[in-house]
Amino acid sequence: MADTPSPVSDADFARFCEFFYRRTGILFTPAKRYFVDRRLAERMQATASRSFAVYLARLRSEANCEIEHLINAFTINETYFYREDHQLRCLTASLLPEVVAGRPAGSAVRIWSMPCSTGEEPYSVALWLLENWPEVDRYDIEIVGSDIDTRALGAAEDGLYGERALMRLNPNLVARYFTPEETRLGPAWRILADLRDSVRFTPCNLTDAADMAGQGRFDVVFCRNVLIYFDDASRRLAADHIYDALVPGGFVCLGHTESMSRISPLFRVCRYDDAIVYRRPREGERV
Numbered sequence: 001m002a003d004t005p006s007p008v009s010d011a012d013f014a015r016f017c018e019f020f021y022r023r024t025g026i027l028f029t030p031a032k033r034y035f036v037d038r039r040l041a042e043r044m045q046a047t048a049s050r051s052f053a054v055y056l057a058r059l060r061s062e063a064n065c066e067i068e069h070l071i072n073a074f075t076i077n078e079t080y081f082y083r084e085d086h087q088l089r090c091l092t093a094s095l096l097p098e099v100v101a102g103r104p105a106g107s108a109v110r111i112w113s114m115p116c117s118t119g120e121e122p123y124s125v126a127l128w129l130l131e132n133w134p135e136v137d138r139y140d141i142e143i144v145g146s147d148i149d150t151r152a153l154g155a156a157e158d159g160l161y162g163e164r165a166l167m168r169l170n171p172n173l174v175a176r177y178f179t180p181e182e183t184r185l186g187p188a189w190r191i192l193a194d195l196r197d198s199v200r201f202t203p204c205n206l207t208d209a210a211d212m213a214g215q216g217r218f219d220v221v222f223c224r225n226v227l228i229y230f231d232d233a234s235r236r237l238a239a240d241h242i243y244d245a246l247v248p249g250g251f252v253c254l255g256h257t258e259s260m261s262r263i264s265p266l267f268r269v270c271r272y273d274d275a276i277v278y279r280r281p282r283e284g285e286r287v
Contacts, residue, residue: 005049016040017036024148024205025206025230026229027230040055042073043055047064079165080164081124081165081169082168082169083121083124085168088124089274093272093273094273095220096133096135099219099250099251100135100139105138106139106140110142110216110219110220111125111141113145114145114146115223116156118152119155119157119199121145123196125143127177143198145201145202147203148203148206150203153201156199159191160191163186163187174189206223206226206242207237216245217244217246218245218246220250221242221250221253222253223252224253227254227258235264239264240266247280248280248283250279251270251278251279252279254278267280268281
């Protein structure tokens with residue numbers, strides 16, 4: 001086992017927060033000091049870095065994908081199926097009917113879950129469409145899940161979930177779309193291969209313009225419960241990237257504590273029976 005690394009000083013903490021912020025848009029305040037110190041110590045020990053200066057040099061040299069390991073260690077992946085399902089009701093009752101209006105059968109419809117964590121959200125979208133949207137077979141639907149955490153993406157592709165992740169699904173749905181497995185951590189359920197194949201997963205950084213542009217444009221973007229971790233400048237940058245990622249008239253759904261109106265003037269507020277969402281104005285339409 002590597003030697004225990006030296007403690008992180010206040011100056012080191014500030015330098016690390018600046019480095020991490022520039023790479024991810026996520027800002028850690030002194031209130032997160034314990035969390036940061038603990039995760040940093042784990043990565044420093046894993047890389048045999050005896051001091052923060054040595055570890056920071058390793059990060060800046062891009063050695064052995066350490067920045068990827070670091071981001072994976074610091075990101076939070078707490079979610080479950082059918083979380084904030086009022087937005088799923090809104091998706092099939094209001095958003096998709098607007099998206100496909102005037103489009104011929106067979107047209108592409110693109111839905112993006114960003115960040116998608118370990119896959120519960122994009123799989124929820126796929127499952128919800130199968131169960132609740134009679135038009136699902138008339139269109140070429142592509143669902144993409146993206147996250148900055150490559151470890152989470154690996155888990156998403158694996159599609160194996162514990163009891164807590166499935167707590168909002170009724171037993172009938174679980175029986176139809178999952179197969180039970182016994183793991184060393186206890187009982188788990190793997191989502192069926194056909195449903196796994198209906199979602200494509202890809203890494204993406206919400207604050208990286210090239211990353212975002214590389215995914216193309218979408219009709220609906222779910223970007224929930226992540227902007228709360230950003231400061232104002234990073235939120236505006238992310239909002240600009242989401243705007244560019246939407247087709248004109250496309251929708252973005254945020255978490256229930258987030259409001260695009262407080263971040264960016266680019267979007268139109270749309271109030272539906274089930275949810276408030278935000279829309280990129282159509283060509284020639286004013287906000």
